[in-house]
């Protein structure tokens with residue numbers, strides 16, 4: 001068992017680093033020994049001085065006190081230097097090995113999928129690695145790899161090294177005290193076992209479960225915050241931002257509560273451990289015969305006890321780091337495994353224990369039938385569901401407007417930056433209710449900006465968009481698929497619902513079918529990956545179209561909704577989508593001339609002006 005543990009550490013840290021750490025540990029033991037020698041000699045000297053002996057009788061002790069004090073300072077410095085040097089070397093090596101392993105996993109995934117489309121370190125590709133939980137975002141994974149590897153520093157400097165030093169100093173201390181007085185040795189041994197073994201074990205046991213919950217909660221907060229930030233425009237467009245922000249804040253509060261609980265355990269066991277050496281010292285002082293021996297042994301025992309006090313807090317910290325350390329070991333192990341041939345079964349990846357990964361969005365139960373029922377949604381998706389519930393309770397204030405609207409743009413000018421030329425210049429455009437308008441033009445001519453202006457997503461430098469009923473937010477009148485649309489790192493269902501009230505699965509299936517994505521009709525609980533990383537470009541675009549078709553506003557805006565599809569499929573999807581839009585106004589940005597026959601009007605945009 002010990003040999004296996006040692007072999008594991010050698011594999012993780014490397015033999016060279018272990019030797020350096022052992023050297024640092026030896027320096028640590030010598031430092032503590034010098035400290036204990038200093039306390040023992042100084043105590044003896046003070047007790048003897050009370051009897052006013054000739055100065056010569058104290059000369060050796062005086063020199064020894066000075067010597068111990070000087071040597072202790074130098075040794076402490078050398079120990080810190082050696083320990084940090086060893087650990088920093090270990091970290092540099094581990095980082096290189098961890099990133100090599102990630103890169104290798106990414107390459108393997110790309111090779112086996114025959115495509116590099118998901119890009120470096122995508123969540124899809126990382127899912128072949130040992131760290132991945134199919135639902136973790138690449139940002140979350142990367143930040144976790146970084147913090148997991150950094151955790152090794154804490155584990156070594158605050159855990160392994162002090163534990164080794166405490167064991168050596170404790171044994172030597174017990175032996176030394178026992179030689180003078182065996183009963184005092186036993187008392188010290190008992191105190192050390194309580195402070196250095198029992199309390200750390202209790203602390204570790206009490207914090208192991210919360211530590212795993214903290215890891216999960218931290219992953220939730222990271223993934224959710226990134227998703228909300230990346231999808232903020234989309235959340236605003238569907239009125240789901242306040243709920244998303246509230247949910248993210250809720251998750252942060254839950255994380256803080258878990259961390260506070262863990263910190264309380266650390267404080268209690270740490271505090272209890274800190275009292276043990278004092279109790280041991282008092283006990284020994286009472287127990288041992290002879291004033292000098294009693295005082296010297298008591299203070300020596302106190303000094304030895306101080307060495308084990310930090311172990312309780314270190315054990316609590318280890319409970320927090322345990323999952324991360326295991327992930328690092330697994331990652332390094334996969335890097336050491338020779339790459340499998342592309343057609344071979346992928347190398348067996350150690351199954352992550354429940355606390356090994358921070359599953360931000362656990363896979364939803366297949367039986368779930370609503371967004372709210374899907375298990376462990378991401379903050380954004382939970383917010384979407386919450387917004388949906390809210391909408392259900394108050395359909396007058398949230399959700400798209402359900403009356404026809406005539407919109408009119410008058411002299412609309414949009415300028416993204418004062419130093420840049422305007423992206424739209426003096427645009428007049430009528431959008432009568434039920435009209436079908438195609439917007440065409442060269443890349444960069446201003447088509448997406450025109451849609452953004454209609455939807456009220458950009459401030460107008462001049463002009464007005466008239467026709468929105470008073471007091472009704474712009475997103476409830478006009479919305480749909482925009483150029484910067486975001487796919488949330490959650491299920492197909494949550495991506496479709498996105499804040500709409502009362503959506504049934506039948507509505508979602510209809511929208512998927514209308515958008516040309518029927519293959520996902522029975523996969524509503526599939527996690528789509530970070531920004532839809534597990535979908536093809538065309539599927540991603542059709543998912544966005546389906547989202548827009550679930551409960552469209554009176555003016556449906558579609559920015560290149562069929563991008564990524566072959567021409568025949570694009571025509572079919574657009575036809576179905578236009579039919580699904582019913583009596584609503586539809587404005588479609590398209591590059592395809594063949595699609596134009598479906599529209600009553602074609603608006604050409606050139607240099608920000610319409611013709």
Ligand SMILES: Nc1ncnc2c1ncn2[C@@H]1O[C@H](COP(=O)(O)OP(=O)(O)OP(=O)(O)O)[C@@H](O)[C@H]1O
Nearest residue numbers: 416417423441442443444445446447448449450483
């Ligand atoms: N957020 C922004 N900040 C600054 N400039 C922008 C921004 N968005 C667009 N622009 C600029 O505004 C102009 C119009 O961009 P827009 O995206 O509306 O064009 P587009 O016709 O939709 O292009 P494409 O067909 O390539 O999507 C371009 O010059 C573009 O560089």
